[in-house]
Amino acid sequence: MTNKYKDLVSIEETRNLLEKAQKAQKELAQKSQEEIDAIIKVLAKAAYSERERLARLAVEETGFGNVRDKLIKNAFASKTVADAMKEMKTIDVIEETDTVKTVAVPKGVIAGLVPSTNPTSTVIYKSLIAIKSGNAIVFSPHPSALKCIIETAKVLNDAGREIGLPEGTISVIENITMQATDELMKNKNTDLILATGGSAMVKAAYSSGTPAIGVGPGNGPAFIHGSADIPTAVRRIFESKTFDNGTICASEQSIIVEKKNKQKVKEEFEKLNAYFLNEEEAKQLEKFLLRPDGRMNAVVVGKKATAIAELAGIDVPAKTNLLLAEETRYGGRVPYSREILAPILGFYTVDTWQEALELSINILLMEGAGHTMSIHAEDQKVLDEFSLCAPVSRLVVNSGATFGGIGASTDIFPALTLGCGSIGGSSTSDNVSPLNLFDTRLIAKGTKELGDILEEENLLNKEFDDSINDDKISKDQLIDLLVEKVLEKLQA
Numbered sequence: 001m002t003n004k005y006k007d008l009v010s011i012e013e014t015r016n017l018l019e020k021a022q023k024a025q026k027e028l029a030q031k032s033q034e035e036i037d038a039i040i041k042v043l044a045k046a047a048y049s050e051r052e053r054l055a056r057l058a059v060e061e062t063g064f065g066n067v068r069d070k071l072i073k074n075a076f077a078s079k080t081v082a083d084a085m086k087e088m089k090t091i092d093v094i095e096e097t098d099t100v101k102t103v104a105v106p107k108g109v110i111a112g113l114v115p116s117t118n119p120t121s122t123v124i125y126k127s128l129i130a131i132k133s134g135n136a137i138v139f140s141p142h143p144s145a146l147k148c149i150i151e152t153a154k155v156l157n158d159a160g161r162e163i164g165l166p167e168g169t170i171s172v173i174e175n176i177t178m179q180a181t182d183e184l185m186k187n188k189n190t191d192l193i194l195a196t197g198g199s200a201m202v203k204a205a206y207s208s209g210t211p212a213i214g215v216g217p218g219n220g221p222a223f224i225h226g227s228a229d230i231p232t233a234v235r236r237i238f239e240s241k242t243f244d245n246g247t248i249c250a251s252e253q254s255i256i257v258e259k260k261n262k263q264k265v266k267e268e269f270e271k272l273n274a275y276f277l278n279e280e281e282a283k284q285l286e287k288f289l290l291r292p293d294g295r296m297n298a299v300v301v302g303k304k305a306t307a308i309a310e311l312a313g314i315d316v317p318a319k320t321n322l323l324l325a326e327e328t329r330y331g332g333r334v335p336y337s338r339e340i341l342a343p344i345l346g347f348y349t350v351d352t353w354q355e356a357l358e359l360s361i362n363i364l365l366m367e368g369a370g371h372t373m374s375i376h377a378e379d380q381k382v383l384d385e386f387s388l389c390a391p392v393s394r395l396v397v398n399s400g401a402t403f404g405g406i407g408a409s410t411d412i413f414p415a416l417t418l419g420c421g422s423i424g425g426s427s428t429s430d431n432v433s434p435l436n437l438f439d440t441r442l443i444a445k446g447t448k449e450l451g452d453i454l455e456e457e458n459l460l461n462k463e464f465d466d467s468i469n470d471d472k473i474s475k476d477q478l479i480d481l482l483v484e485k486v487l488e489k490l491q492a
Protein backbone atom coordinates (compact mmCIF):
# COMPACT_ATOMS: atom_id res chain seq x y z
CA MET A 1 0.00 0.00 0.00
CA THR A 2 1.42 3.43 -0.86
CA ASN A 3 1.76 5.83 2.03
CA LYS A 4 -0.82 8.19 0.64
CA TYR A 5 -3.38 5.43 0.18
CA LYS A 6 -2.60 4.07 3.65
CA ASP A 7 -3.22 7.53 5.11
CA LEU A 8 -6.58 7.82 3.36
CA VAL A 9 -7.66 4.37 4.54
CA SER A 10 -6.65 5.13 8.11
CA ILE A 11 -8.46 8.47 8.14
CA GLU A 12 -11.60 6.84 6.75
CA GLU A 13 -11.40 4.11 9.40
CA THR A 14 -11.00 6.71 12.15
CA ARG A 15 -14.06 8.65 10.99
CA ASN A 16 -16.14 5.45 10.88
CA LEU A 17 -15.04 4.39 14.35
CA LEU A 18 -15.86 7.83 15.70
CA GLU A 19 -19.35 7.74 14.21
CA LYS A 20 -19.97 4.30 15.68
CA ALA A 21 -18.56 5.42 19.00
CA GLN A 22 -20.89 8.39 19.05
CA LYS A 23 -23.92 6.17 18.51
CA ALA A 24 -22.71 3.67 21.10
CA GLN A 25 -22.15 6.44 23.63
CA LYS A 26 -25.70 7.73 23.21
CA GLU A 27 -26.98 4.25 23.98
CA LEU A 28 -24.59 3.84 26.90
CA ALA A 29 -25.77 7.15 28.33
CA GLN A 30 -29.25 5.64 28.78
CA LYS A 31 -27.94 3.09 31.26
CA SER A 32 -28.27 3.43 35.02
CA GLN A 33 -25.39 3.46 37.51
CA GLU A 34 -26.20 -0.15 38.42
CA GLU A 35 -26.09 -1.27 34.78
CA ILE A 36 -22.81 0.55 34.15
CA ASP A 37 -21.30 -0.95 37.30
CA ALA A 38 -22.37 -4.42 36.18
CA ILE A 39 -20.63 -3.85 32.82
CA ILE A 40 -17.45 -2.68 34.54
CA LYS A 41 -17.43 -5.79 36.71
CA VAL A 42 -17.70 -8.10 33.69
CA LEU A 43 -15.05 -6.22 31.66
CA ALA A 44 -12.61 -6.10 34.58
CA LYS A 45 -13.08 -9.81 35.24
CA ALA A 46 -12.47 -10.69 31.58
CA ALA A 47 -9.30 -8.58 31.40
CA TYR A 48 -8.09 -9.98 34.71
CA SER A 49 -8.55 -13.57 33.56
CA GLU A 50 -6.55 -12.83 30.39
CA ARG A 51 -3.85 -10.88 32.24
CA GLU A 52 -1.05 -13.33 31.53
CA ARG A 53 -1.80 -13.91 27.85
CA LEU A 54 -2.05 -10.16 27.23
CA ALA A 55 1.19 -9.58 29.14
CA ARG A 56 2.97 -12.14 26.96
CA LEU A 57 1.63 -10.55 23.79
CA ALA A 58 2.81 -7.10 24.90
CA VAL A 59 6.33 -8.29 25.72
CA GLU A 60 6.62 -10.31 22.52
CA GLU A 61 5.45 -7.46 20.35
CA THR A 62 7.21 -4.47 21.94
CA GLY A 63 10.29 -6.09 23.49
CA PHE A 64 9.72 -3.81 26.51
CA GLY A 65 9.44 -5.04 30.10
CA ASN A 66 8.82 -8.58 31.31
CA VAL A 67 5.84 -10.91 31.50
CA ARG A 68 5.60 -11.17 35.30
CA ASP A 69 5.36 -7.42 35.78
CA LYS A 70 3.16 -6.74 32.76
CA LEU A 71 0.83 -9.40 34.19
CA ILE A 72 0.75 -7.48 37.48
CA LYS A 73 0.06 -4.24 35.58
CA ASN A 74 -2.87 -5.89 33.78
CA ALA A 75 -4.23 -7.16 37.10
CA PHE A 76 -3.81 -3.68 38.59
CA ALA A 77 -5.53 -2.01 35.62
CA SER A 78 -8.48 -4.38 35.84
CA LYS A 79 -9.07 -5.60 39.39
CA THR A 80 -7.52 -2.76 41.43
CA VAL A 81 -9.00 -0.04 39.24
CA ALA A 82 -12.47 -1.66 39.24
CA ASP A 83 -12.39 -2.07 43.04
CA ALA A 84 -11.38 1.56 43.54
CA MET A 85 -14.28 2.78 41.37
CA LYS A 86 -16.92 0.53 42.92
CA GLU A 87 -18.54 3.14 45.14
CA MET A 88 -18.04 6.11 42.81
CA LYS A 89 -21.21 7.83 41.64
CA THR A 90 -20.71 8.80 38.03
CA ILE A 91 -24.09 8.46 36.32
CA ASP A 92 -27.15 10.75 36.49
CA VAL A 93 -27.68 12.51 39.84
CA ILE A 94 -24.49 12.11 41.82
CA GLU A 95 -25.17 14.58 44.64
CA GLU A 96 -28.24 16.32 45.98
CA THR A 97 -28.97 18.90 48.66
CA ASP A 98 -32.21 20.81 49.27
CA THR A 99 -31.17 23.46 46.78
CA VAL A 100 -28.51 22.02 44.47
CA LYS A 101 -28.66 18.83 42.49
CA THR A 102 -25.51 17.68 40.65
CA VAL A 103 -25.96 15.66 37.48
CA ALA A 104 -23.02 13.90 35.85
CA VAL A 105 -22.82 14.54 32.10
CA PRO A 106 -20.49 12.17 30.21
CA LYS A 107 -17.81 13.84 28.11
CA GLY A 108 -18.96 11.73 25.13
CA VAL A 109 -16.38 10.12 22.88
CA ILE A 110 -12.84 9.94 24.23
CA ALA A 111 -9.69 9.58 22.11
CA GLY A 112 -7.30 7.30 24.01
CA LEU A 113 -3.62 7.51 23.04
CA VAL A 114 -1.75 4.43 24.20
CA PRO A 115 2.03 4.22 24.80
CA SER A 116 4.10 1.21 23.75
CA THR A 117 5.54 0.92 27.27
CA ASN A 118 2.25 -0.01 29.00
CA PRO A 119 -0.01 -0.96 26.10
CA THR A 120 -2.40 -3.63 27.37
CA SER A 121 -2.74 -2.23 30.89
CA THR A 122 -3.42 1.29 29.56
CA VAL A 123 -6.19 0.01 27.27
CA ILE A 124 -7.85 -1.86 30.16
CA TYR A 125 -7.54 1.09 32.55
CA LYS A 126 -8.70 3.76 30.07
CA SER A 127 -11.65 1.63 28.90
CA LEU A 128 -12.84 1.04 32.46
CA ILE A 129 -12.59 4.66 33.60
CA ALA A 130 -14.19 5.91 30.37
CA ILE A 131 -17.18 3.55 30.56
CA LYS A 132 -17.64 4.10 34.30
CA SER A 133 -18.50 7.71 33.41
CA GLY A 134 -20.69 6.77 30.45
CA ASN A 135 -18.20 7.47 27.65
CA ALA A 136 -17.14 5.60 24.54
CA ILE A 137 -13.44 5.39 23.71
CA VAL A 138 -11.52 5.13 20.42
CA PHE A 139 -7.89 4.12 20.83
CA SER A 140 -4.98 5.38 18.82
CA PRO A 141 -2.43 2.62 19.40
CA HIS A 142 1.31 3.11 19.35
CA PRO A 143 2.25 1.34 16.08
CA SER A 144 4.77 -0.95 17.77
CA ALA A 145 2.11 -2.28 20.16
CA LEU A 146 -0.73 -2.53 17.66
CA LYS A 147 -1.50 -6.26 17.89
CA CYS A 148 -1.59 -6.51 21.69
CA ILE A 149 -3.73 -3.37 21.88
CA ILE A 150 -6.23 -4.79 19.35
CA GLU A 151 -6.32 -8.06 21.29
CA THR A 152 -6.95 -6.30 24.61
CA ALA A 153 -9.85 -4.36 23.12
CA LYS A 154 -11.20 -7.64 21.71
CA VAL A 155 -11.14 -9.28 25.16
CA LEU A 156 -13.10 -6.33 26.57
CA ASN A 157 -15.56 -6.20 23.66
CA ASP A 158 -16.23 -9.96 23.72
CA ALA A 159 -17.06 -9.75 27.40
CA GLY A 160 -19.05 -6.54 26.95
CA ARG A 161 -21.22 -8.04 24.23
CA GLU A 162 -22.54 -10.60 26.74
CA ILE A 163 -23.78 -7.88 29.06
CA GLY A 164 -25.15 -5.31 26.62
CA LEU A 165 -22.18 -3.01 26.10
CA PRO A 166 -23.19 -1.14 22.92
CA GLU A 167 -21.13 -2.16 19.87
CA GLY A 168 -18.52 0.49 19.14
CA THR A 169 -18.06 1.66 22.75
CA ILE A 170 -14.43 0.47 22.69
CA SER A 171 -12.52 0.48 19.40
CA VAL A 172 -9.00 0.66 18.04
CA ILE A 173 -7.76 2.28 14.82
CA GLU A 174 -6.19 -0.77 13.22
CA ASN A 175 -4.69 0.97 10.16
CA ILE A 176 -2.82 3.35 12.42
CA THR A 177 -0.91 6.29 10.92
CA MET A 178 0.01 9.72 12.23
CA GLN A 179 -2.71 11.16 10.00
CA ALA A 180 -5.30 8.91 11.65
CA THR A 181 -4.21 10.03 15.12
CA ASP A 182 -4.35 13.62 13.95
CA GLU A 183 -7.86 13.04 12.59
CA LEU A 184 -8.92 11.36 15.83
CA MET A 185 -7.72 14.30 17.89
CA LYS A 186 -9.26 16.99 15.68
CA ASN A 187 -12.51 15.35 14.52
CA LYS A 188 -15.69 17.08 15.74
CA ASN A 189 -16.98 13.77 17.08
CA THR A 190 -14.12 13.57 19.60
CA ASP A 191 -15.03 15.25 22.87
CA LEU A 192 -11.89 14.69 24.94
CA ILE A 193 -8.35 13.41 24.37
CA LEU A 194 -6.71 11.25 27.00
CA ALA A 195 -3.07 11.31 25.93
CA THR A 196 -0.40 9.17 27.54
CA GLY A 197 2.93 8.99 25.74
CA GLY A 198 5.81 11.13 24.54
CA SER A 199 5.82 14.91 24.94
CA ALA A 200 5.39 15.50 21.18
CA MET A 201 2.16 13.51 21.21
CA VAL A 202 0.91 15.26 24.33
CA LYS A 203 1.69 18.66 22.80
CA ALA A 204 -0.14 17.67 19.61
CA ALA A 205 -3.15 16.71 21.75
CA TYR A 206 -3.21 20.10 23.45
CA SER A 207 -2.80 21.92 20.14
CA SER A 208 -5.64 20.04 18.44
CA GLY A 209 -8.40 22.36 19.61
CA THR A 210 -10.17 19.47 21.39
CA PRO A 211 -10.15 19.48 25.22
CA ALA A 212 -7.33 17.21 26.38
CA ILE A 213 -5.83 15.57 29.43
CA GLY A 214 -2.18 14.88 28.69
CA VAL A 215 0.71 13.44 30.62
CA GLY A 216 4.22 14.72 30.14
CA PRO A 217 7.56 13.06 30.91
CA GLY A 218 8.25 11.64 34.38
CA ASN A 219 11.17 9.77 35.96
CA GLY A 220 11.87 12.14 38.85
CA PRO A 221 14.56 11.94 41.52
CA ALA A 222 14.45 10.00 44.80
CA PHE A 223 16.08 11.51 47.86
CA ILE A 224 17.32 9.24 50.64
CA HIS A 225 17.69 11.36 53.78
CA GLY A 226 19.89 10.29 56.71
CA SER A 227 16.80 9.87 58.90
CA ALA A 228 15.51 7.05 56.66
CA ASP A 229 15.94 3.36 57.27
CA ILE A 230 18.57 3.09 54.52
CA PRO A 231 18.35 -0.66 53.68
CA THR A 232 14.56 -0.39 53.42
CA ALA A 233 14.75 2.77 51.30
CA VAL A 234 17.24 1.14 48.93
CA ARG A 235 15.13 -1.99 48.62
CA ARG A 236 12.05 0.08 47.82
CA ILE A 237 13.84 2.10 45.14
CA PHE A 238 15.38 -1.06 43.70
CA GLU A 239 12.01 -2.85 43.46
CA SER A 240 10.42 0.24 41.98
CA LYS A 241 13.08 0.93 39.34
CA THR A 242 13.44 -2.67 38.19
CA PHE A 243 9.65 -3.27 37.96
CA ASP A 244 8.80 -4.09 34.33
CA ASN A 245 12.40 -3.06 33.55
CA GLY A 246 11.67 0.57 34.42
CA THR A 247 8.84 1.29 31.96
CA ILE A 248 6.53 3.13 34.36
CA CYS A 249 6.97 6.87 34.05
CA ALA A 250 6.49 7.43 37.79
CA SER A 251 9.64 5.38 38.47
CA GLU A 252 12.82 7.01 39.72
CA GLN A 253 15.48 8.26 37.32
CA SER A 254 18.04 9.43 39.86
CA ILE A 255 18.94 9.02 43.50
CA ILE A 256 20.25 11.81 45.67
CA VAL A 257 22.14 10.98 48.87
CA GLU A 258 24.07 12.96 51.44
CA LYS A 259 27.83 12.38 51.43
CA LYS A 260 27.77 10.85 54.91
CA ASN A 261 25.37 8.10 53.77
CA LYS A 262 26.83 7.46 50.33
CA GLN A 263 28.89 4.38 51.21
CA LYS A 264 26.05 2.72 53.10
CA VAL A 265 23.61 3.35 50.24
CA LYS A 266 26.08 1.94 47.69
CA GLU A 267 26.65 -1.19 49.77
CA GLU A 268 22.92 -1.79 50.12
CA PHE A 269 22.40 -1.49 46.36
CA GLU A 270 25.29 -3.85 45.69
CA LYS A 271 23.76 -6.43 48.04
CA LEU A 272 20.75 -6.43 45.66
CA ASN A 273 22.92 -7.04 42.58
CA ALA A 274 22.89 -3.46 41.37
CA TYR A 275 26.06 -2.51 39.49
CA PHE A 276 27.84 0.84 39.82
CA LEU A 277 29.39 1.77 36.48
CA ASN A 278 32.86 3.30 36.63
CA GLU A 279 33.45 6.63 34.88
CA GLU A 280 34.53 5.05 31.62
CA GLU A 281 31.62 2.58 31.55
CA ALA A 282 29.15 5.34 32.37
CA LYS A 283 30.43 7.35 29.39
CA GLN A 284 30.20 4.29 27.16
CA LEU A 285 26.57 3.64 28.12
CA GLU A 286 25.65 7.31 27.89
CA LYS A 287 25.91 7.16 24.10
CA PHE A 288 23.01 4.70 23.93
CA LEU A 289 20.55 6.52 26.17
CA LEU A 290 19.38 9.34 23.92
CA ARG A 291 18.68 9.52 20.21
CA PRO A 292 20.49 12.17 18.14
CA ASP A 293 17.39 14.39 18.44
CA GLY A 294 17.67 14.22 22.25
CA ARG A 295 14.66 11.91 22.84
CA MET A 296 15.04 8.72 24.86
CA ASN A 297 16.35 5.80 22.85
CA ALA A 298 14.01 2.83 22.38
CA VAL A 299 16.99 0.43 22.26
CA VAL A 300 17.39 0.61 26.04
CA VAL A 301 13.76 1.25 27.05
CA GLY A 302 12.29 -1.61 29.11
CA LYS A 303 15.31 -3.87 28.59
CA LYS A 304 17.07 -5.96 31.23
CA ALA A 305 20.17 -4.40 32.81
CA THR A 306 22.40 -7.18 31.45
CA ALA A 307 21.08 -6.69 27.90
CA ILE A 308 21.71 -2.94 28.15
CA ALA A 309 25.26 -3.54 29.43
CA GLU A 310 25.90 -5.97 26.59
CA LEU A 311 24.61 -3.47 24.03
CA ALA A 312 27.08 -0.89 25.36
CA GLY A 313 29.91 -3.44 25.48
CA ILE A 314 30.20 -3.34 29.27
CA ASP A 315 31.09 -6.47 31.24
CA VAL A 316 28.80 -6.89 34.25
CA PRO A 317 28.11 -9.91 36.48
CA ALA A 318 25.34 -12.12 35.04
CA LYS A 319 23.02 -11.47 37.99
CA THR A 320 23.11 -7.67 37.55
CA ASN A 321 19.63 -6.16 37.42
CA LEU A 322 20.18 -2.41 37.85
CA LEU A 323 22.87 -0.05 36.54
CA LEU A 324 23.90 3.10 38.42
CA ALA A 325 26.12 5.93 37.24
CA GLU A 326 27.54 8.67 39.45
CA GLU A 327 26.55 12.07 38.10
CA THR A 328 27.02 15.68 39.13
CA ARG A 329 25.35 17.49 36.25
CA TYR A 330 21.79 17.72 34.97
CA GLY A 331 20.32 19.02 31.71
CA GLY A 332 18.94 18.12 28.31
CA ARG A 333 22.26 16.68 27.17
CA VAL A 334 22.96 14.83 30.44
CA PRO A 335 21.32 11.43 29.82
CA TYR A 336 21.43 10.19 33.42
CA SER A 337 19.27 13.14 34.49
CA ARG A 338 16.73 12.53 31.70
CA GLU A 339 13.68 10.24 31.43
CA ILE A 340 15.00 6.87 30.17
CA LEU A 341 12.39 4.24 31.24
CA ALA A 342 15.00 1.52 31.79
CA PRO A 343 16.71 -0.05 34.85
CA ILE A 344 19.31 2.72 34.92
CA LEU A 345 19.73 5.34 37.66
CA GLY A 346 21.82 8.49 38.00
CA PHE A 347 23.48 8.76 41.43
CA TYR A 348 24.06 12.22 42.94
CA THR A 349 25.90 13.08 46.16
CA VAL A 350 25.27 16.31 48.08
CA ASP A 351 26.41 17.74 51.42
CA THR A 352 23.06 18.64 52.93
CA TRP A 353 19.36 17.92 52.50
CA GLN A 354 18.82 21.54 51.50
CA GLU A 355 21.17 20.93 48.56
CA ALA A 356 19.21 17.77 47.76
CA LEU A 357 16.03 19.82 47.61
CA GLU A 358 17.63 22.40 45.32
CA LEU A 359 19.01 19.69 43.04
CA SER A 360 15.64 17.89 42.93
CA ILE A 361 13.92 21.13 41.90
CA ASN A 362 16.51 21.77 39.19
CA ILE A 363 16.28 18.25 37.78
CA LEU A 364 12.48 18.36 37.75
CA LEU A 365 12.27 21.79 36.14
CA MET A 366 14.60 20.48 33.43
CA GLU A 367 12.35 17.39 32.83
CA GLY A 368 9.57 15.77 34.83
CA ALA A 369 7.99 18.92 36.32
CA GLY A 370 4.59 18.21 37.80
CA HIS A 371 5.04 14.43 37.68
CA THR A 372 6.32 12.37 40.63
CA MET A 373 9.32 12.27 42.99
CA SER A 374 9.99 10.23 46.09
CA ILE A 375 11.59 10.92 49.44
CA HIS A 376 12.78 8.45 52.04
CA ALA A 377 12.96 10.18 55.43
CA GLU A 378 11.53 10.22 58.95
CA ASP A 379 12.54 13.80 59.78
CA GLN A 380 9.29 15.80 59.62
CA LYS A 381 10.99 19.12 58.94
CA VAL A 382 12.69 17.70 55.85
CA LEU A 383 9.43 16.11 54.69
CA ASP A 384 7.59 19.41 55.19
CA GLU A 385 10.14 21.40 53.16
CA PHE A 386 9.99 18.93 50.27
CA SER A 387 6.18 18.93 50.44
CA LEU A 388 6.09 22.69 50.10
CA CYS A 389 8.78 23.12 47.45
CA ALA A 390 9.08 20.08 45.17
CA PRO A 391 7.47 20.93 41.80
CA VAL A 392 5.57 17.63 41.51
CA SER A 393 1.96 16.48 41.71
CA ARG A 394 2.87 13.39 43.73
CA LEU A 395 5.55 13.35 46.45
CA VAL A 396 5.80 9.69 47.39
CA VAL A 397 7.00 9.23 50.98
CA ASN A 398 8.82 6.07 52.10
CA SER A 399 7.68 4.01 49.14
CA GLY A 400 8.94 3.26 45.63
CA ALA A 401 7.89 6.01 43.22
CA THR A 402 6.48 3.50 40.71
CA PHE A 403 4.07 1.90 43.13
CA GLY A 404 3.41 5.09 45.08
CA GLY A 405 2.75 7.26 42.03
CA ILE A 406 0.28 4.91 40.38
CA GLY A 407 -1.54 4.37 43.68
CA ALA A 408 -0.57 0.73 44.22
CA SER A 409 1.34 1.26 47.50
CA THR A 410 -0.36 4.55 48.45
CA ASP A 411 -3.97 5.52 48.99
CA ILE A 412 -4.30 7.61 45.84
CA PHE A 413 -6.44 6.58 42.87
CA PRO A 414 -4.92 3.62 40.97
CA ALA A 415 -4.06 5.09 37.59
CA LEU A 416 -1.78 4.64 34.59
CA THR A 417 -2.25 8.22 33.44
CA LEU A 418 -0.78 10.66 35.93
CA GLY A 419 -1.58 14.34 35.50
CA CYS A 420 1.32 16.77 35.72
CA GLY A 421 -0.55 20.02 36.46
CA SER A 422 0.08 23.40 34.87
CA ILE A 423 3.79 23.29 35.62
CA GLY A 424 4.04 20.09 33.56
CA GLY A 425 1.80 21.38 30.77
CA SER A 426 -1.19 19.24 31.81
CA SER A 427 -4.77 20.29 32.41
CA THR A 428 -4.91 18.28 35.64
CA SER A 429 -2.54 17.13 38.37
CA ASP A 430 -4.81 14.20 39.31
CA ASN A 431 -4.25 10.51 38.99
CA VAL A 432 -6.80 10.42 36.18
CA SER A 433 -10.01 8.69 37.26
CA PRO A 434 -13.66 8.55 36.14
CA LEU A 435 -14.13 11.82 38.01
CA ASN A 436 -12.07 13.56 35.32
CA LEU A 437 -14.27 12.12 32.58
CA PHE A 438 -17.64 13.77 33.11
CA ASP A 439 -18.89 17.32 33.32
CA THR A 440 -21.45 18.34 35.88
CA ARG A 441 -24.76 20.06 35.38
CA LEU A 442 -25.77 21.95 38.51
CA ILE A 443 -29.52 22.17 39.01
CA ALA A 444 -29.64 25.16 41.30
CA LYS A 445 -32.87 26.45 42.87
CA GLY A 446 -33.20 30.20 43.39
CA THR A 447 -33.09 30.96 47.11
CA LYS A 448 -32.79 34.80 47.23
CA GLU A 449 -34.16 37.89 45.52
CA LEU A 450 -31.83 40.74 44.52
CA GLY A 451 -33.01 42.81 47.48
CA ASP A 452 -32.07 40.00 49.88
CA ILE A 453 -28.62 39.64 48.29
CA LEU A 454 -27.83 43.36 48.60
CA GLU A 455 -28.97 43.46 52.16
CA GLU A 456 -27.52 40.18 53.39
CA GLU A 457 -24.18 40.45 51.65
CA ASN A 458 -23.71 44.14 52.46
CA LEU A 459 -22.76 44.81 48.87
CA LEU A 460 -23.54 48.53 49.04
CA ASN A 461 -21.79 49.11 52.33
CA LYS A 462 -19.29 52.02 52.21
CA GLU A 463 -17.05 50.72 55.01
CA PHE A 464 -16.48 47.52 53.14
CA ASP A 465 -15.33 49.47 50.04
CA ASP A 466 -12.85 51.40 52.21
CA SER A 467 -11.39 48.24 53.64
CA ILE A 468 -10.69 46.97 50.12
CA ASN A 469 -8.96 50.25 49.27
CA ASP A 470 -6.83 49.98 52.40
CA ASP A 471 -5.49 46.66 51.19
CA LYS A 472 -4.50 48.02 47.81
CA ILE A 473 -0.83 48.57 47.12
CA SER A 474 0.27 51.73 45.35
CA LYS A 475 1.15 51.83 41.65
CA ASP A 476 4.83 52.45 42.51
CA GLN A 477 4.90 49.45 44.86
CA LEU A 478 3.35 47.31 42.15
CA ILE A 479 6.01 48.35 39.60
CA ASP A 480 8.80 47.62 42.13
CA LEU A 481 7.32 44.18 42.73
CA LEU A 482 7.10 43.38 39.04
CA VAL A 483 10.68 44.53 38.39
CA GLU A 484 11.86 42.34 41.27
CA LYS A 485 10.04 39.30 39.82
CA VAL A 486 11.44 39.85 36.32
CA LEU A 487 14.99 40.19 37.72
CA GLU A 488 14.53 36.97 39.71
CA LYS A 489 13.44 35.17 36.52
CA LEU A 490 16.37 36.55 34.50
CA GLN A 491 18.89 35.53 37.17
CA ALA A 492 17.39 32.01 37.25
Ligand SMILES: CC(=O)SCCNC(=O)CCNC(=O)[C@H](O)C(C)(C)COP(=O)(O)OP(=O)(O)OC[C@H]1O[C@@H](n2cnc3c(N)ncnc32)[C@H](O)[C@@H]1OP(=O)(O)O
Nearest residue numbers: 115117140141142177178181197198248249296298416417
Ligand atom coordinates in the same frame (compact mmCIF):
# COMPACT_ATOMS: atom_id res chain seq x y z
C1 LIG B 1 2.03 5.90 33.48
C2 LIG B 1 3.13 5.64 32.40
O1 LIG B 1 4.01 4.95 32.71
S1 LIG B 1 2.98 6.20 30.84
C3 LIG B 1 4.54 6.13 30.08
C4 LIG B 1 4.41 6.85 28.79
N1 LIG B 1 5.65 7.42 28.43
C5 LIG B 1 6.19 7.14 27.26
O2 LIG B 1 5.67 6.37 26.46
C6 LIG B 1 7.45 7.83 26.99
C7 LIG B 1 7.50 8.44 25.66
N2 LIG B 1 7.71 7.47 24.63
C8 LIG B 1 8.80 7.45 23.86
O3 LIG B 1 9.72 8.26 23.99
C9 LIG B 1 8.86 6.40 22.79
O4 LIG B 1 7.56 6.00 22.45
C10 LIG B 1 9.69 5.15 23.20
C11 LIG B 1 11.13 5.56 23.44
C12 LIG B 1 9.11 4.49 24.46
C13 LIG B 1 9.62 4.14 22.06
O5 LIG B 1 10.19 4.71 20.91
P1 LIG B 1 9.91 4.11 19.44
O6 LIG B 1 9.58 2.68 19.56
O7 LIG B 1 11.05 4.49 18.59
O8 LIG B 1 8.61 4.82 18.99
P2 LIG B 1 8.21 6.35 18.83
O9 LIG B 1 7.35 6.74 19.97
O10 LIG B 1 9.36 7.21 18.51
O11 LIG B 1 7.23 6.18 17.58
C14 LIG B 1 7.55 5.51 16.40
C15 LIG B 1 6.71 6.08 15.30
O12 LIG B 1 5.34 5.83 15.59
C16 LIG B 1 4.61 7.03 15.58
N3 LIG B 1 3.55 6.99 16.58
C17 LIG B 1 3.67 6.90 17.92
N4 LIG B 1 2.47 6.91 18.50
C18 LIG B 1 1.56 7.00 17.50
C19 LIG B 1 0.16 7.07 17.46
N5 LIG B 1 -0.58 7.05 18.57
N6 LIG B 1 -0.42 7.15 16.25
C20 LIG B 1 0.29 7.17 15.12
N7 LIG B 1 1.62 7.14 15.09
C21 LIG B 1 2.25 7.05 16.27
C22 LIG B 1 5.61 8.10 15.91
O13 LIG B 1 5.20 9.35 15.43
C23 LIG B 1 6.84 7.58 15.19
O14 LIG B 1 6.78 7.91 13.83
P3 LIG B 1 8.12 8.33 13.04
O15 LIG B 1 9.00 7.12 13.14
O16 LIG B 1 7.60 8.63 11.68
O17 LIG B 1 8.66 9.51 13.77
